[in-house]
Amino acid sequence: MSLAESMDEPRLPISARASAAAPYLQGLNPEQRAAVEALDGPVLVLAGAGTGKTRVLTTRLAHLLSTGRAKSWQVLAVTFTNKAAREMRERVEHLMGPGAGGIQWLGTFHSTSAQMLRRHAELAGLKSSFTILDTDDQIRLLKQIIEAEGIDEKRWTARAMAGAIDGWKNRALTPARVPKGDAHVWGDGRAIAVYAAYQERLKILNACDFGDLLLHMTDIFQKHPDLLAEYHRKLPYIMVDEYQDTNVAQYLWLRLLAQGTNNLCVVGDDDQSIYGWRGAEVDNILRFERDFPGAKVVRLERNYRSTGNILAAASKLIDHNTGRLGKTLWTQDEPGERVKVRGVWDGEVEARLIGDDIEQWVQSGTPALKRTHSDCAVLVRAAWQMRAFEERFLMLRIPYKVIGGPRFFERAEVRDAHAYLRLIRSEEDDLAFERVINQPKRGLAEATLKKLHAEAGQRTPAFNTAEPLFDLLTGEVSDIPEGEITASTRFRSLAAAARHLVQGDTLPLKARTALRGFLNDLDRWRAQSRQVTHVELAEIVLDESGYTEMLRNDKSPTAQTRLENLKELVQAMGQFDTLAAYLEHVELVLDIEAGGDGDEVHLSTLHAAKGLEWPLVFLPGWEETVFPSQRAIDESGVKGLEEERRLAYVGITRGRESVRISFAANRQIYGRWQSVLPSRFVDELPEANVDAISETGYGRPGSFGGVGESGSRFESLAPGAGFSSGYESPGWKRAQDRIGGDRPFSRPPIIDGEARLVTRTGPTDAVFAVGVRVFHDKFGYGRIRAVEGNKLTVAFEKAGEKKVIDSFVKAA
């Protein structure tokens, strides 16, 4: 009998107790309530999109706590993203009142495991202050190893190796356990050796990568049953969100932790498994009942989010997948608007159309029925597709926010700043040292770094003989012979090597002086760090290192943003008491919300949109090779395709009232124009729930028209304007058949660099008449006020109170 059970006193039946005093249970449907109240033993909650999954999880957590079943430190609640964890915490607090959010073990797999590993680091051969490497560090480290092994870095990239290592770690494979067959995925069979060398380097650097956070803990639990038992006692209740996305490593970790009481509740939806490429095994959820015998299964099928048409479209689409657990989502909502599917000429038109739709949506709001920018989301398959929309929104001055865009803490300038701080904390942080030694430029580039590495690699008297011995050439690590106090062969840190080299004359005088200056700076900052606050320290370092100055002198358009990012960083640091506290939490947990007034269109990848919802959702880029991604199909065949389809399902089910899918006939891929075919997913949508429209037909009202082969700065929005070059792509032909567009399209617009030129020839000249509404790439919409020979005077709507702000010269 487990400890948790033995502590259980006799109680009233759960249902009786709950209905007596549990306001938070009110409004749950019977299935939801069943899921919330099943507190003992394994529980699998199959929760379709929009069925109140998060509500069930948070209510269940609240129920556990408020019935006194568990204390707030006795529940382990695991999510996949920090965002989900934060939301859960907030919602529990909302249910139970302030203070209830203080659940100690609520976080992502990685952050909770890191939390554990910090306590038992020594059992994995680490110090508890270990650093967590992100992809960037990982690749830099691998580059060094690959170079040291004499492998051609051109042919076998560090990035590919990092991918292989991640893959193995996702499957919980240590170097020794990697199947022989896998060795040849990279480097002519040397992959495993590199992997092993990498692991040794990590240990010496006192570092972990993401995968290690889980693997080290799993390993510790397996080797120390007593410790595991302690965790079983400490954490009798476990809950997992998005179970369909767990990989082998996470599964093993979880199973070890759950095996004490078996009070494990997992929530997931096999139709929303979209992380197969990250090693997620849908199998984990399909197998749950076998893995945990006696598991109770609850299905949530009533959808509270989307209208009938949206739900029907999504369900029919996902029906094309095989091997599903299967469920039938239903709603009591109205059928509502049908899903719109639109064929457009190219990505630019698509962005324009969506921008217009959003403006229209917002304008159509009334005081009674508010319609805001934040009601709208644009969800794309890959991050590069966002740029077109960002450009468009900037131009139209539509406020927007990128969800999960380039992570704040992965930005170069932020990482540089961190490297400085890490270096001040510990001079032995070689990765940090390397990152900033020549950033800003100090004349300490490759040549110097090479000499530093050589010096650091010398067998030199150690300053820490307690460390294992590491030989870079053979990659071998040996333990220090017991009882023998000797000079160790441990490497010096780069900083230590630098201190040595500035004394001698190996380095040219210039480099020596620069290096000495750098080391002096470090020493000074380290001394100061004891007197000033960490926030002040950051400011001093950024200033005195010349980093801020470097950015100020940088003429590139991104420099300004980068400076602002640094300001945000300094602000974020203020939320922590000490530098150590800040650095410890930063890599995994913190997520800075970009400032803004909150009324912003959301721009996101489909992956990052999981778990979110909006009244109006745009799904652009539904073209073969883009979505479904060609690469997914090439790499994983039918499995890959089905995952893409689940992604489409996730996309559609984000919409509450209106879903607008679009595909272009032409798209720029790698900067080259390509004609593309509509996605097969378009064909798979049920006709009855879909409106197919062409917004682009020549001469139709609302046509964009007016874009000719000769190129143009303007396009007319006047009905009937525009002409065709007669160019037809195969993609368009197919789109035309389906959608019933009646005219061919013109070529993609060719935009010249000069903002003031109008280069237009041909029949569309007629549109330049007083009163015609035009569009300009820089200034947005406007109306022609005067036409005088080659000059147009235009009043723009956005660029300053409808005044005449510019005149335009039409090129000959």
Add this chain to the structure above:
DNA sequence: AGCCCTGTCCTTTTT
């Protein structure tokens, strides 16, 4: 050492 030019290969998706 560092800048600028050119050519090559790309880009899914995230902790």
Add this chain to the structure above:
DNA sequence: GGACAGGGCT
């Protein structure tokens, strides 16, 4: 259209 590497030049 962009990141990055190699070569040639200052």
